[in-house]
Amino acid sequence: MSDSDDVCVLLPTMDEVETVARVVEAFRDAGLDEILVIDGGSSDGTQEAAREAGARVVEQSGRGKGQAVREAVRDHIDAPYVVMADADATYDADDVDAMLEPLLSGEADHVIGNRFADMRPGAMTRLNQIGNRIINLAFRLIHGERYRDILSGYRAFTRESFLRLHLTADGFGIETEMAVECVKNRQSVAVVPVTYRERPGGSATNLHPVRDGGVIFIELYRKAKTNNPLFYFGSLGALSTSAGAVMTGYVLYRWFVYGATHEIIAIGAVGAALLGIQLLIFGFLADMILSLHREQAARYERAIDDGSD
Template sequence: MSDFDDVCVLLPTFEEAETVETVVSSFREAGLREVLVIDGGSTDGTREIAREAGARVVEQSGEGKGQAIREAVRDHVDAPYVLMADADDTYDAADAEAMLRPLLEGEADHVIGDRFADMRPGAMTRLNRLGNRLINGAFRAIHGEDYGDILSGYRAFTRESFLQLTLTADGFGVETEMAVECVKQRIEVAVVPVTYRPRPDGSSTNLHPVRDGGVIFLELYRKAKTNNPLFYFGSVGTISTTAGAIMAAFVLYRWLVFDVGHEIIAVAATGAIILGMQLLVFGVLADMILSLHREQLDRQDRVVEKRLASDAGGADAESGPSRSGDDGTDDGLTAESAGN
């Protein structure tokens, strides 16, 4: 029996005919026999090539990488562990064992492969590298966790923990959403160094750095609404208050120096300041409510853990071996037999 019999390799694909055979074969040679390719409607023969290489192939019902991952895990994966990778041959199947080890040993429920640990020359452009650094920095600032490389497509997770995540992103923002949801749901995350290689000649990327980078930043900010409301409302409130203060200073300067009034700008400045202060106050209150909610969840978790420990202790006591004479019955029978 293989150590990876309970693992399904998940490969979302779209127009990956140049590389999918190599990727499927490399994972199967590494001992991962169950490979699922979910394809987004490729017209270059990706599905046929993947099937010939030994993968189980399904075509997704919707569009986008995020939708493909959700559909695959929920409807087509039965294994308790999932190893997810891109089908562009940029990840090394030799890293699969290290990625899966934290799951199999019970140390984590979600594993992220850190591409920056061993990034080969040419694997990422300077623009993409800068964008990745900015996004990871924003994630740390907003959500308070350092996952190293939240945009990595090399992931391993338990199917059970994945089903706890509320994922709505359809495109490349799904990796960011998964990281944010892990923080929100307090899922144990491990970061593992992996190798990241350049795309082979002849294959093209489906990633658009500027467009997809903007989507990812918006996703980070949108998710802050429920995970860090002080930042979400406070940032807009600060911008509004600052803009109002600048307009007010301009109006005051023009009135004092030139004796010229700007009533419309003054009204706009007042409204901006009032709106900004209200958003700041709302952010503080929302953050307090969220803190109390988390404390309540922690208290409930401790109560449940104590109850489970107590129940386990009681079960052990009931199932323990009975000793002769515990209730006097055996001793009495023995004494009676001796008297006879």
């Protein structure tokens, strides 16, 4: 590992007094002294426990994990390398060397810890496992990369690469947004197997599977607008065209079988079909523009590299 002064461990917290001290101590035992706890205004003594364990504690100015991470990296961290983890003692601090190695070797700008590589019994409910698998599959389908565990809270990245990401999510959607932005900005990403354990008894999760899962799906789809416009507009176009086809079929069935006319539904069917076709065409055009933009950006980067040589 490089000098420990080059690495800052970032722990976003919210009412995690039961576990935060042991997490801070575990990372200190792993050789990392610069540990920043950014807290969302805990009322259970989380901040005091973190300070006593040796962490630097800052209370975030806003709310939500995403806002905390952005504020911490932008305003409170100077180290070139950042390790981000949850403060619930589900991750193993001993995996930190493996997480940092791709950064220190120059292999990657961003590292994701794959929890599914060594998930201990009870670490994740069956519902959450299914939801995670579906979200990772959707990410691969929409954004074309297989990161295996885009919802993992165990990350390592260079501060410079993080500041190049356009991040706006305030809550648990931050991990998904980071993964999408890495694809969009063509950052090199490494996936490292890590251990994932059950939360210790007495600690409560801040995650709400249904609500937060919905937010993550919306974030995935919203980001497709600029990263995969053919999927974004094409899916909307296909849905609208299908709705028009169904309405057309209904109108024709009623007319042939019963001789009944449905002018309003027929007008709606034509409108839906036309809208769907227009969205599909727009999706193809937007995809072509994006491809040309990426080609121009690649040429510009190569020209910059050739000039620097």
